[in-house]
């Protein structure tokens with residue numbers, strides 16, 4: 001078959017693999033190769049990479065362009081895809097015969113060299129963008145603005161390199177030569193990886209191979225599918241959202257390869273990289289993927305040896321160990337030349353990487369009190385681990401640690417090179433995961449449709465572990481006998497039902513109404529094991545412990561417990577729960593269903609951290625507590641799991657599950673426990689409210705929520721009892737509620753809205769720097785009527801989220817302010833703002849900085865603005881509205897009798913725009929501040945502004961820093977008008 005036909009025939013498949021994970025990287029890599037091989041010319045490239053178009057559009061465009069170029073081009077496209085796609089995506093695709101030689105003569109200009117070497121340059125520059133930008137800047141090839149364009153936080157490092165190469169090409173031959181020279185210089189100073197190979201002994205090479213195969217074996221399967229499914233990690237792994245916040249507070253999205261890259265580095269002297277994320281957000285799975293790709297030499301190729309550790313398993317290590325023993329005992333032994341291999345590790349820390357999964361599960365909280373730096377001395381495991389993390393021991397070895405955020409205190413932060421946040425699945429990720437899980441496309445479609453129809457469930461699916469359950473339990477979900485799941489308790493009851501169903505002798509799909517009662521004995525035994533385990537930070541159980549509680553083979557065969565995948569030396573079988581959140585769920589079932597449970601267990605579960613921990617551990621697992629780790633300070637890491645347990649307890653005691661629990665626990669006991677929960681929640685909230693400081697005179701009464709405020713709200717949501725929400729909120733009296741950097745995702749938004757809608761007085765709700773996203777925005781709508789202001793800076797919101805938000809906002813009388821700095825908004829959502837401004841004549845403040853709004857958007861907004869007589873603040877910082885946009889806005893605002901503050905900073909506005917704004921100044925009686933920094937206004941424009949200011953007395957300041965003026969001009973012009981600031 002000709003390659004022409006191959007492209008046509010496989011069009012849908014090619015489209016699917018290039019768009020699959022929602023990442024543009026595969027397409028970008030293919031484009032790099034096609035440019036280098038001269039299959040595409042620059043104009044073709046631009047016609048494909050249209051900024052505002054969707055990925056699928058770009059791929060289609062690529063297929064069309066190449067198809068039109070004929071047979072040779074088609075075969076090179078297939079060759080490029082063959083080179084770029086990972087092996088697991090290739091089955092089923094045909095790439096045709098080996099294609100013609102693509103090596104051409106060396107190009108004769110630097111600009112062409114950049115194109116010919118593009119694929120290599122992207123790889124080389126990814127780790128040193130800053131260095132390259134510095135050189136281009138100091139040589140005058142780039143301006144600050146060029147650097148900003150390259151380093152926009154929405155780009156991944158690879159995309160930044162491509163922007164850099166495009167910009168260099170645009171600047172011309174000198175810039176290209178400067179970049180190539182810089183690369184040549186850095187090449188000669190960097191050690192050649194081949195030198196490394198030459199110095200490696202056969203023993204080290206052998207050990208590397210052994211370690212690689214043991215790591216590959218450990219990471220091949222996902223434990224949640226242990227015994228119940230057949231997925232390899234390759235089949236099911238879906239990219240999660242990874243973000244890093246740099247020193248200036250800017251957020252950048254990362255790829256897996258960037259976890260140990262330079263982007264987001266906060267402390268150059270530290271070697272520990274932290275990946276933090278909430279329960280079930282996919283931290284262990286991400287690490288597992290990293291391990292697997294390393295073992296296959298597909299990632300971390302500069303790392304010669306990778307040693308993976310699980311903190312859960314380190315907990316069970318009672319011996320004192322030396323570093324050598326830790327590495328070889330807990331990972332694998334060298335078959336030959338132990339000393340030589342160990343010496344190699346000591347001599348080459350830069351070629352070694354350690355990973356520690358689940359630091360939050362480590363029994364002892366991090367401290368840097370005891371120093372230890374001798375690799376051969378035996379010390380307790382915590383001393384070894386903490387000194388590795390600090391870098392006192394094995395300085396220079398990279399360490400990747402995963403943890404829930406709550407367990408990372410200030411003393412550990414001090415030793416972090418950077419912190420990467422894992423935020424679960426994006427909407428595209430959910431889609432991709434469901435499709436990977438269900439090989440039958442019709443079933444995948446049904447599951448996705450049912451999620452779209454229930455946004456509460458959809459919002460839960462942003463957390464991968466919930467997504468896994470929902471997808472796995474699709475039959476129960478689509479059967480829908482017990483209503484649509486609304487809470488995480490509902491979702492976990494679904495999984496409970498699903499597992500019992502699998503083992504049931506009843507025909508498929510039928511599980512009697514009393515299914516929980518039927519399995520009560522198993523549930524209680526598993527619950528006891530789970531709760532005792534949590535009390536003692538114990539997640540791995542021996543056969544003896546199972547026996548002590550009376551768990552039988554049959555109980556184990558239900559599938560909630562799995563064998564511990566442990567390669568370290570131990571003869572006996574060990575077990576763990578399928579996932580730690582499932583352990584929390586069983587612990588909660590035990591608290592709720594156990595008739596003899598200690599009456600104070602619920603109070604202790606809801607108490608503040610220090611009381612909660614010591615109390616629970618003493619009562620629950622007295623015999624199992626390691627006396628060396630007593631005390632709340634060292635065990636504060638357990639709090640998140642106890643909080644999740646408390647959330648499940650609230651959910652199980654909800655009236656909604658009354659029928660299910662009816663015959664499992666006497667009604668009086670259940671009701672008593674429910675009352676205890678309600679009382680605890682109310683007390684917890686009051687403690688918060690009491691901590692609200694009195695407002696300083698002239699300032700609003702505001703509350704900055706502590707992390708446990710969100711937890712209490714989530715517990716109230718689990719109860720699904722509006723009267724509890726109503727009673728609690730009646731006591732909260734603030735004008736401003738601040739929840740910035742609180743890990744608020746769609747799930748938290750659902751709970752927040754459920755509770756906040758009962759506030760008596762309107763509030764400003766500040767949710768900046770979270771992961772609300774479009775789905776979260778939709779979840780917030782029920783409380784929008786009570787918000788006079790909504791702050792959603794940096795929250796991954798796109799046009800669709802805004803459409804829904806404003807549709808509702810338009811009808812909310814009190815809604816007057818919105819801040820959306822640094823989201824993913826484009827011109828497509830501006831019509832909704834225009835409509836809002838037209839129809840809401842009490843709207844005060846609109847801040848849209850750092851989005852992707854162009855002159856077209858500004859023109860659309862201007863239409864709405866011209867009808868508005870209330871807006872006081874308008875912020876457009878960091879968009880691209882240019883002169884045309886500035887003219888449109890100025891014209892629309894010139895009759896405004898309310899506008900006080902306008903910012904068009906960094907918008908490509910030139911003198912024409914400034915002259916239009918001058919007209920606004922000359923007419924306005926209210927404008928006080930005009931911000932025009934970082935534009936391209938020249939003298940002519942500033943002179944217009946000065947003329948206008950002569951007729952205006954309201955304006956206090958016009959900011960003009962970073963425009964096209966010489967220092968002399970700035971000095972002269974500021975003398976003419978003191979209100980100008982340069």
Ligand SMILES: Nc1ncnc2c1ncn2[C@@H]1O[C@H](COP(=O)(O)OP(=O)(O)OP(=O)(O)O)[C@@H](O)[C@H]1O
Nearest residue numbers: 224236237238279280281282283284285464465468
């Ligand atoms: N990237 C992913 N692709 C596919 N499935 C995933 C991914 N991440 C997580 N999952 C699913 O979610 C489950 C839970 O994820 P994981 O154990 O990695 O979360 P975690 O953040 O380490 O949780 P915890 O903090 O509670 O230990 C996995 O077992 C898997 O089923």
